[in-house]
Amino acid sequence: MGNFEVLYVDKVTCKITISGNLEKDSIKSFYSKVKAVKQKNLSFVGIDCSDMKSLDFAGALLLVEFVSFFTQKGCSATISGVDKKFEKILYFARKNLRQKPKIEKSKEFFLVRIVNKIGKPIVDTFDGFFLFLSFFGESIMQSFRLILTPWHFRYKATLVHIEKSGAQAIPIVALTSFLVGLVIAYQGADQLAKFGANIFIVDMVSISVFRELAPLITAIVIAGRSASAYTAEIGTMKITEEIDALKSMGFDPIIFLVLPRVIALVISMPLIVFFADIVGVFGGMIVADGTLGISYREFIVRARDVVEMKHILIGLIKAPFFGLLIAMIGCFRGFQVTGSTESIGRYTTISVVNAIFWVIACNALISVLLTEVGI
Amino acid sequence: MGIIIKVRDVITKFGSNIVHDGVSIDIKEGEVYGILGGSGSGKSTLMREMIMLQSFQGGEIEVMGKSIKNISCKDAIELKKDWAVLFQFGALYSSLNVIENVSQPLIEYTNLPKEVIEQIALSKLKMSGLKEDATYLFPSELSGGMKKRVALARALAMEPKIMFLDEPTSGLDPVSAENFDRLVRELASLLNLTIVMVTHDLHTIEHVLDKFCVIYDKKILFEGTLKEAKEFEHYALREFLKVGKE
Numbered sequence: 001m002g003n004f005e006v007l008y009v010d011k012v013t014c015k016i017t018i019s020g021n022l023e024k025d026s027i028k029s030f031y032s033k034v035k036a037v038k039q040k041n042l043s044f045v046g047i048d049c050s051d052m053k054s055l056d057f058a059g060a061l062l063l064v065e066f067v068s069f070f071t072q073k074g075c076s077a078t079i080s081g082v083d084k085k086f087e088k089i090l091y092f093a094r095k096n097l098r099q100k101p102k103i104e105k106s107k108e109f110f111l112v113r114i115v116n117k118i119g120k121p122i123v124d125t126f127d128g129f130f131l132f133l134s135f136f137g138e139s140i141m142q143s144f145r146l147i148l149t150p151w152h153f154r155y156k157a158t159l160v161h162i163e164k165s166g167a168q169a170i171p172i173v174a175l176t177s178f179l180v181g182l183v184i185a186y187q188g189a190d191q192l193a194k195f196g197a198n199i200f201i202v203d204m205v206s207i208s209v210f211r212e213l214a215p216l217i218t219a220i221v222i223a224g225r226s227a228s229a230y231t232a233e234i235g236t237m238k239i240t241e242e243i244d245a246l247k248s249m250g251f252d253p254i255i256f257l258v259l260p261r262v263i264a265l266v267i268s269m270p271l272i273v274f275f276a277d278i279v280g281v282f283g284g285m286i287v288a289d290g291t292l293g294i295s296y297r298e299f300i301v302r303a304r305d306v307v308e309m310k311h312i313l314i315g316l317i318k319a320p321f322f323g324l325l326i327a328m329i330g331c332f333r334g335f336q337v338t339g340s341t342e343s344i345g346r347y348t349t350i351s352v353v354n355a356i357f358w359v360i361a362c363n364a365l366i367s368v369l370l371t372e373v374g375i
Numbered sequence: 376m377g378i379i380i381k382v383r384d385v386i387t388k389f390g391s392n393i394v395h396d397g398v399s400i401d402i403k404e405g406e407v408y409g410i411l412g413g414s415g416s417g418k419s420t421l422m423r424e425m426i427m428l429q430s431f432q433g434g435e436i437e438v439m440g441k442s443i444k445n446i447s448c449k450d451a452i453e454l455k456k457d458w459a460v461l462f463q464f465g466a467l468y469s470s471l472n473v474i475e476n477v478s479q480p481l482i483e484y485t486n487l488p489k490e491v492i493e494q495i496a497l498s499k500l501k502m503s504g505l506k507e508d509a510t511y512l513f514p515s516e517l518s519g520g521m522k523k524r525v526a527l528a529r530a531l532a533m534e535p536k537i538m539f540l541d542e543p544t545s546g547l548d549p550v551s552a553e554n555f556d557r558l559v560r561e562l563a564s565l566l567n568l569t570i571v572m573v574t575h576d577l578h579t580i581e582h583v584l585d586k587f588c589v590i591y592d593k594k595i596l597f598e599g600t601l602k603e604a605k606e607f608e609h610y611a612l613r614e615f616l617k618v619g620k621e
Contacts, residue, residue, distance in 0.1 A: 024485050024487065024534075025485075027487060027491060028486055028487060028488065031487075031488055031490075031491055032488075056534055057495075057498075057534055057566065058487070058491070058495050058534070061494060061495060061498055062491065062494070065494060088565060089565065089566075092565050093498065096498040096499075096501045096502045097498055097501075098497040098498050098500065098501040098507065099497075100493065100497060101507045101508065101510050101511075103511060338515075339513075339515030339516070340469035340470075340513065340514060340515035341469050342469050342470050343515075
């Protein structure tokens with residue numbers, strides 16, 4: 001360990017003696033003593049290093065910085081008694097001493113800052129919305145181009161995405177939908193039993209699952225699975241310059257990356273929703289059988305009588321739109337990724353939140369519209 | 376000068392693909408040592424094994440007298456404080472700015488006051504030749520060469536005893552590459568560093584390395600100085616050194 005003595009000879013002269021090690025482990029006490037010396041108004045400072053045993057770069061740097069601090073103030077500062085073997089490192093430290101660069105702080109009035117803080121996200125949101133619209137428009141343009149030249153369509157990629165985002169999502173969608181059907185029936189059963197209206201469980205479960213719950217649950221699960229995957233995939237491609245490579249070869253990233261994903265989801269969403277319909281209602285059937293004594297047979301017979309086809313169709317027609325929304329948002333956010341790996345994470349979060357929000361918002365809108373129209 | 380890294384009969388397999396079949400090298404203290412070889416010959420893999428990023432199937436590697444195969448966690452941390460790695464593309468932490476990147480090891484491993492850490496970080500940046508106005512930028516705002524300089528500064532932050540460089544001059548322009556070589560040489564002698572590097576650059580091989588090994592066909596084809604290499608009769612080595620020259 002190092003030992004550092006500070007001796008004030010008179011009011012303007014200070015002598016510092018360093019003995020032992022001046023290294024990373026021992027610098028701390030030296031630094032605090034030196035800091036106190038720096039506060040004083042001195043004109044002669046001498047540092048005696050004749051008893052110094054070892055010196056590393058950090059120590060040398062501190063010494064050099066200390067000397068230059070006093071020299072700049074017009075005071076004479078010297079280091080004496082330095083062993084020959086330390087001269088090299090001192091020289092190296094002197095050569096590489098750098099003052100802290102000044103950063104210009106913005107001198108904004110605090111009110112301006114507050115308005116900025118609130119206003120900027122709002123403006124950004126609007127900007128984002130218009131950017132999304134233009135992205136959407138470009139995708140539609142490219143789809144028209146594809147209709148004219150269908151041999152450019154990426155069938156293989158589309159099939160891969162149908163498998164990855166559609167087929168592989170079935171287990172989790174099935175489980176979620178089953179549980180939701182179960183819970184709805186369970187909570188409803190209690191209330192219906194009070195009125196002796198047991199059989200209405202069929203109407204309640206079937207219509208709510210077919211019309212609202214299955215499409216919504218599926219969309220939310222797919223948004224969590226695929227919107228995030230699309231953003232992360234495309235974002236990574238952007239950072240590794242794969243997208244630039246595509247462009248430089250004259251391949252359009254929308255045709256290569258966006259349309260296969262969008263079309264894959266548009267195709268697979270109604271299929272998954274149909275599956276979710278079956279599993280969700282099955283969940284309700286189990287509860288109806290177990291708690292209300294309505295057998296599976298009775299359930300199905302009743303369902304055939306009361307559940308109109310339109311409920312199932314409405315649910316299935318909504319699905320491709322949700323798929324379009326999810327895939328477009330996922331891809332759009334992916335293209336917004338810039339620079340660092342950190343921004344992949346940020347945009348992936350944004351994309352999932354956006355996708356889920358817009359799915360729910362659109363569902364609400366459709367629900368209100370259809371009810372008003374009377375379907 | 377003792378041997379600081381000892382590699383004995385190392386066998387590496389990726390599945391059924393054998394990468395190293397009995398590789399042995401010795402690296403002495405204070406040496407600037409190069410690991411050479413064609414693409415895919417497993418030179419980066421060998422380096423990754425030395426720094427415990429990659430396991431190997433047979434043989435033994437000793438770093439500073441400690442076998443790294445069955446090393447305890449505590450010893451591993453002590454060892455890791457004594458070495459630093461400069462990755463090929465810098466591998467800077469993207470959530471931290473330049474000076475924070477360089478300060479990170481010092482903040483974690485020392486109890487130095489903030490001002491001192493800052494001072495050290497600034498001078499390491501100057502040492503590695505980064506311009507002052509880049510101090511507060513984030514890695515995503517830097518060019519490839521600048522990233523490399525910051526990574527070098529970060530590697531130097533803890534004043535390691537051994538420094539591992541993975542293709543340090545790749546992606547730099549010739550002038551920067553030469554400066555980088557000179558810098559490495561200077562640092563090695565000033566800070567008493569042992570440097571292990573993977574490289575292709577013939578300028579580096581000629582002017583920086585004290586000694587090197589060439590991996591060829593899963594084995595060490597040659598180990599020695601450039602002078603010895605020139606007298607070594609083997610078409611692969613000749614080819615390798617000639618191709619580099621052009």
